[in-house]
Amino acid sequence: MAKAVQKIKLSPSRDIPLNKLVLSQKNVRRIKAGISIEDLAEDIAHREKLLQSLYVLPILDPEGQETGMFEVPAGGRRYRALELLVKQKRLAKTAPVPCIIGDMGTEITAEEDSLAENVHRVALHPLDQFRAFQTLREQGRSEEDIAAIFFVSVNVVKQRLRLAAVSPKLLDVYAEDGMSLEQLMTFSVTGDHARQEQVWENVNKSGYDEPYQIRRVLTESTVNASDKRVRLVGLAAYEAAGGNVLHDLFEEDGGGWLQDVALLERLVAEKLRTEAEEIAAEGWKWIEVGASFPYGHDHGLRRLEGVLVDLTSEEQASLDALQAEYDALQAKFEDADELPDDVDVRFGELEEALAVFENRPDIFKPAEVSGAGVFVSIDSEGRLSVDRGYVRPEDEAPAAAFDVERGTDTSSTEGQEAGASVQRAAISVGGASTEPEEDDEDPARPLPDRLIIELTAHRTLALRNALGENPAIAFQAVLHNLVLTAFYRFTSSGSCLEIGLRTPTFPAQAPGLRESVSAKAVEARHESWKARLPKSENDLWDALTALDGGAQASLFAHCASFAVNAVYEPANRYNQGRVSAHGVRTRLDQANVLARAAGLDMVQAGWRPTVDNYLGRVTKPRILEAVREAKGESSAQLIDHLKKADMAKEAERLLDGSGWLPEPLRLADSSPSSAEPEGEAGPLPEFLAGEEDSANGSDEHPQQLDAAE
Incomplete structure (x- = not known):
C-alpha cells in the first residue's frame, strides 16, 4: 500500500500594528543595495500598500510565552521605510502591516529564512523591464511620470523605451542570450527594423559585431552633425525641412547623424546659391560654388589686388572696444592654468567678432570685377568662404578690355553666367571612383x-x-x-x-x-x-x-x-x-x-594606405599581398576569409605604422617593407582580439564632400 504524501501547511498571515514590530538582528542583509530607503518609502506612499508582506516571528518571554511583539528577520528594508513614513507623520504608528507569521518551533532558523528571501529572489530580466515601461507609456503615462514612479531619470526612461522599440526579432535574439545588452543598445540608433535586422545578420556572420562596429555600419550612409555642411545650414533648419536625425541615447554622439543626405545637400546648395546671387550683384563675370574645391583649383588664375573696405567711425569704435576687452581678459588670465567656462565662452565671442572686422571683403575696380570671378565654398568650421578676384587666362583677352572701354553694359549677361555657374556646381562624395568593380579573383590584373x-x-x-x-x-x-x-x-x-x-x-x-x-x-x-x-x-x-x-x-x-x-x-x-x-x-x-x-620618403611625407586611397580600390589578392609584405603570412591568413570591404578595413588597421607603400610610390630600386617573422603577426584583427586589444580600435572619420573636378 502506497504511503500517503504529507501535505505542506503554509504559515498564516495577518495584519499586525506597526508599533508591535521590531527589526530583528537575525536579518542577514548588512550592506546597502538597491534603491534607497527614502525612495522605497515614497513608492509605498505612492501605492498605499506593500507589494510583499513582512515575514515575522513572535517574541517570547523567558518562560516561552508570546509577548504580543514580533521581530522582522526578513523584510527589514520595508520595515525601515514604514518607520520613515511614521517619522514623517505620513503613516500612523498603529497602522496595520500585512505579515506572514513564522513558527518558532520549526528547525529552520530566522537567519535561514532571511537568507532565502534574498537569495531566491530573481531580478527582472532587462527586456521585461523595457516592455513594462513601454506598456505604461501605451497606457498614457508620460516619460516624466514613469521616471517619478520608479525613481530614475527621464533619460533612463527614454533609453529603455528606445530599447523596447528595437526590432522584435532582435529582442528575441537578446532574450535568448544571442546578443549582449551593449550590442542591443547600438541598434537603438535607428528605428528602421529592416535595417536593424539586415545589419545584425551581416555583422553576426562576419564577426564584426563589436558595439562600435555595429554603430559604424548603422550610420555609414549618414552625415555626422559635426560636418561642416551641417554647421553651415544648421541642425534646426535641417529638422524644420523634415530631415531625420539619428541619436545614440547610450553614447556621446556629437549631436547625432543626419539621415537624409540628399536633403542636407539640397539645403547646402540653396544656401550657397543664395549667397552667390547676392555676390553676383557686385558685377562679377563668373561665380563657382561648391561645398569645397580640390587642391590647386585656382592654379593658372591671376589674383586681383583689392583694397580693404575702410571702417566707419562707429565700426572703428566697436573694433577698439572689442580689442581692449580682449587684451584685458588676456592679461588677467595670462597665468591661469585653465579658464573659467564663462571667460572661455567670452574669448570665443570676442575672437569671432574681431574676425568679422579682419576678414571684411576687399574693394576691386569695377573694370576688373567685370572680367573676374569668385569661388564660394565652406571652410572647415562650417562658415561661408568667399574668395573674390580671380581672372581666368581666357578673360585676359584684349576684347574684354575693349568692351569695358566702350562702356558696354555686361551686367545682364554676366549675371546670367554667374547664375548658370551656381546652377551647374557639381559635388562628388570624397572623390569616389566611377570605375566598374574589378574581378577580385584576378591577382594579375594591373592597377587601374x-x-x-x-x-x-x-x-x-x-x-x-x-x-x-x-x-x-x-x-x-x-x-x-x-x-x-x-x-x-x-x-x-x-x-x-x-x-x-x-x-x-x-x-x-x-x-x-x-x-x-x-x-x-x-x-x-x-x-x-x-x-x-x-x-x-x-x-x-x-x-x-x-x-x-x-x-x-x-x-x-x-x-x-x-x-x-x-x-x-x-x-x-x-x-x-x-x-x-x-x-x-x-x-x-x-x-x-x-x-x-x-631624399624623398613617401612615408615621412605622410602617406599611409587607407580604404579610401588604396585598399578599397584594389582586388582582394592585392590587399593580401600588401599585408603579407608588411606583416607576414600569418597576418594575411587572419583576414583572407573576409569579404572585400571588411578585408580592406582590417588591412588598413594592420598596415598602420608599417611603412608599407604600393609600387607606384616606391623608388624604382627599393624593395617593399620587410615583413615581420612568421609567428610575430602583430595585433590580431579586432573581431578576433580580446577586450584589451579591441579597446584600441578607433572609428573611421566621416567622409567629406569635395567639389568635382
Missing part, C-alpha cells in the same frame, strides 16, 4: 589607371615639397633641363621638370591630397614668400637683387618645384594623343632619379 594617377599625384606633390626644400638639387635639376633643351632638343619633352614655368595640374583629385602634409608645407612656404615680395611686379627686380644668395637659392628652389610632374597618365598604345607611352616612362624614370637625389 585612375588609381595610379592618384597615387603618383601624391608623389608629385611630395616631390615638389622635397625639391622646394633642397635648393642645390633644384638648381641642378633646372640646369639639367636647360641643358636638355639646348643640346638634346628631341629629349627635353621627356623630362619630369617642366620648366616654362608651367605648373602641371592633376587630372584626378586623389582623396586627401588637399589635406596632405606636403600640400600644407608647400602652401605655407608659398604664403611666406608672397608676404616678402613686393605687390607690384615693377618692383620685383630690385627686391630680388636685395636678397642674399641663400634667400635667392631658396626662392629659386620653391619656384622650380612647381614645375615637377611625376604623375602617371595612360597613353594610347599607338602613341596618339597628348603624350606617348615612351614619354610617360621617361618622365617617371627621371622622377625616380630626382626623388632619390632629394
Whole structure:
C-alpha cells in the first residue's frame, strides 16, 4: 500500500500594528543595495500598500510565552521605510502591516529564512523591464511620470523605451542570450527594423559585431552633425525641412547623424546659391560654388589686388572696444592654468567678432570685377568662404578690355553666367571612383589607371615639397633641363621638370591630397614668400637683387618645384594623343632619379594606405599581398576569409605604422617593407582580439564632400 504524501501547511498571515514590530538582528542583509530607503518609502506612499508582506516571528518571554511583539528577520528594508513614513507623520504608528507569521518551533532558523528571501529572489530580466515601461507609456503615462514612479531619470526612461522599440526579432535574439545588452543598445540608433535586422545578420556572420562596429555600419550612409555642411545650414533648419536625425541615447554622439543626405545637400546648395546671387550683384563675370574645391583649383588664375573696405567711425569704435576687452581678459588670465567656462565662452565671442572686422571683403575696380570671378565654398568650421578676384587666362583677352572701354553694359549677361555657374556646381562624395568593380579573383590584373594617377599625384606633390626644400638639387635639376633643351632638343619633352614655368595640374583629385602634409608645407612656404615680395611686379627686380644668395637659392628652389610632374597618365598604345607611352616612362624614370637625389620618403611625407586611397580600390589578392609584405603570412591568413570591404578595413588597421607603400610610390630600386617573422603577426584583427586589444580600435572619420573636378 502506497504511503500517503504529507501535505505542506503554509504559515498564516495577518495584519499586525506597526508599533508591535521590531527589526530583528537575525536579518542577514548588512550592506546597502538597491534603491534607497527614502525612495522605497515614497513608492509605498505612492501605492498605499506593500507589494510583499513582512515575514515575522513572535517574541517570547523567558518562560516561552508570546509577548504580543514580533521581530522582522526578513523584510527589514520595508520595515525601515514604514518607520520613515511614521517619522514623517505620513503613516500612523498603529497602522496595520500585512505579515506572514513564522513558527518558532520549526528547525529552520530566522537567519535561514532571511537568507532565502534574498537569495531566491530573481531580478527582472532587462527586456521585461523595457516592455513594462513601454506598456505604461501605451497606457498614457508620460516619460516624466514613469521616471517619478520608479525613481530614475527621464533619460533612463527614454533609453529603455528606445530599447523596447528595437526590432522584435532582435529582442528575441537578446532574450535568448544571442546578443549582449551593449550590442542591443547600438541598434537603438535607428528605428528602421529592416535595417536593424539586415545589419545584425551581416555583422553576426562576419564577426564584426563589436558595439562600435555595429554603430559604424548603422550610420555609414549618414552625415555626422559635426560636418561642416551641417554647421553651415544648421541642425534646426535641417529638422524644420523634415530631415531625420539619428541619436545614440547610450553614447556621446556629437549631436547625432543626419539621415537624409540628399536633403542636407539640397539645403547646402540653396544656401550657397543664395549667397552667390547676392555676390553676383557686385558685377562679377563668373561665380563657382561648391561645398569645397580640390587642391590647386585656382592654379593658372591671376589674383586681383583689392583694397580693404575702410571702417566707419562707429565700426572703428566697436573694433577698439572689442580689442581692449580682449587684451584685458588676456592679461588677467595670462597665468591661469585653465579658464573659467564663462571667460572661455567670452574669448570665443570676442575672437569671432574681431574676425568679422579682419576678414571684411576687399574693394576691386569695377573694370576688373567685370572680367573676374569668385569661388564660394565652406571652410572647415562650417562658415561661408568667399574668395573674390580671380581672372581666368581666357578673360585676359584684349576684347574684354575693349568692351569695358566702350562702356558696354555686361551686367545682364554676366549675371546670367554667374547664375548658370551656381546652377551647374557639381559635388562628388570624397572623390569616389566611377570605375566598374574589378574581378577580385584576378591577382594579375594591373592597377587601374585612375588609381595610379592618384597615387603618383601624391608623389608629385611630395616631390615638389622635397625639391622646394633642397635648393642645390633644384638648381641642378633646372640646369639639367636647360641643358636638355639646348643640346638634346628631341629629349627635353621627356623630362619630369617642366620648366616654362608651367605648373602641371592633376587630372584626378586623389582623396586627401588637399589635406596632405606636403600640400600644407608647400602652401605655407608659398604664403611666406608672397608676404616678402613686393605687390607690384615693377618692383620685383630690385627686391630680388636685395636678397642674399641663400634667400635667392631658396626662392629659386620653391619656384622650380612647381614645375615637377611625376604623375602617371595612360597613353594610347599607338602613341596618339597628348603624350606617348615612351614619354610617360621617361618622365617617371627621371622622377625616380630626382626623388632619390632629394631624399624623398613617401612615408615621412605622410602617406599611409587607407580604404579610401588604396585598399578599397584594389582586388582582394592585392590587399593580401600588401599585408603579407608588411606583416607576414600569418597576418594575411587572419583576414583572407573576409569579404572585400571588411578585408580592406582590417588591412588598413594592420598596415598602420608599417611603412608599407604600393609600387607606384616606391623608388624604382627599393624593395617593399620587410615583413615581420612568421609567428610575430602583430595585433590580431579586432573581431578576433580580446577586450584589451579591441579597446584600441578607433572609428573611421566621416567622409567629406569635395567639389568635382
